[in-house]
Amino acid sequence: MQPPFHRLVEFVPLSAEEAEMARGWLVDSRRIARGKPIRQEGEPVKGVFFLLDGWAGSSLLLRDGRRQIVKVHLPGDMLGFPSLALSHAGETLEALTDATICSFPNAAIGRMFRELPRLAMALFLSTQKERVALMQKLSWVGATSAMERLTAFLLDLHHRLQAAGLAQAGCFDFPITQQQLGELLGMSTVHINRTFKSLDETGCISRGRGRIEVLDFAGLQRLAASFPPDFAGHDAWARLDNSSRF
Amino acid sequence: MQPPFHRLVEFVPLSAEEAEMARGWLVDSRRIARGKPIRQEGEPVKGVFFLLDGWAGSSLLLRDGRRQIVKVHLPGDMLGFPSLALSHAGETLEALTDATICSFPNAAIGRMFRELPRLAMALFLSTQKERVALMQKLSWVGATSAMERLTAFLLDLHHRLQAAGLAQAGCFDFPITQQQLGELLGMSTVHINRTFKSLDETGCISRGRGRIEVLDFAGLQRLAASFPPDFAGHDAWARLDNSSRF
DNA sequence: CGGGCTATTGAAGTTGATCAATAACGGTGG
């Protein structure tokens, strides 16, 4: 199976040498069972992770026991970068399905910056893009209705699954519970359920045992009034690589 | 006046040479009037900005005309980095008060990665820390009540203002309108007003013409049930700089 | 077949939104 490097090469195509090295990183992978933590909030930050297979979640715990799932990670995503600037992790990483990850120690990141500036830049851009995604999620949660949030999430998810080669013809696995969906979108399980049901009844999607099929993209997009335009900039590297006065 | 470099040197102390260079960047600064855009969503991304003075905001526009303010920036903050990975800006940057900024073209970032890996790393860590802050804000907006959000924001703001040397004895300027506060915290102006009033009545803070004084930090923290522990990791650089197997 | 998690549904209660009106403030030009 081809390792999911689509997120890594999005901004900077890897040289043969870099690709070889990247493949070497994957030898030491680890399997995590559904529901198990990869790293808990508050633990010392020893490195970051690369999600090879399965879904994972980043979440924050609130004092009252609630938690907010901040992001659902798909195969090819890098986990744990935000905490790199902290001594102790600011986020919990958890397997949402059975998952396979591999780890990179802190020092590997430092070394990359010193020795592989192109790759470091790619990584940098990739995390900036995550930041945009996070900003968009904040705007959904802060300023839209339950239905808009749900549809926007589904559209975004489909988009990302497709990029990872995990969706075909609008059809994809959907292995997360409504409880998790509630924690992700900032609403109660009950309301998720009702909203989901009423979305189902519009005919735009159809649900079945852990899978979802999108039947009407245009309809979904109409419901997700706030779904943002895609300003993807795959030429970002070119724009940055241009030498010029510093 | 000392330029506000506290955010830049947080992770990596600047060498004399780097500090000299950094000072040189500031020569070309620009003044922006309150309420004026620095860069609008959808415009081509030509570079990033450094906020020298005043407050600024990053916001996203939704199709229905609402907007979500994603972050309030204070002097010393860097603006516009998330859009660096995009061809067209994904966020609007706007002066919330009269402000002074200076700009860095894209190519300067690329050059930094190639020639000043220490600085690039510092920048990288700084943006990762922003990501944590954003995740925390998402958790406030998604999972807490109006009062918790408001108090958490005030505590965070005070913390950041203090780091910038802009707060003393719990007292600081507060130049943003309740409308903007609503857009920031994801609630209506009216409800901001009521929540603010009732917070005022607890005696934990006192408000006056564009200023706020915190009278009871412990009380505020009790109200902000979700205010996160501070996992600041100023030794991050050391952990990453350690050479080791890659 | 049972046990535990997950989904679904109903009813009642809250929070916060919306609509609408008034008051206070800040800056401007006369």
Next chain:
DNA sequence: CCACCGTTATTGATCAACTTCAATAGCCCG
């Protein structure tokens, strides 16, 4: 200095979205 105007803050009343509580049904797994 004052009158005026637009912006911002404040308050009341009503309304809608969403939460909470509670109960039942379905599903998966051993």
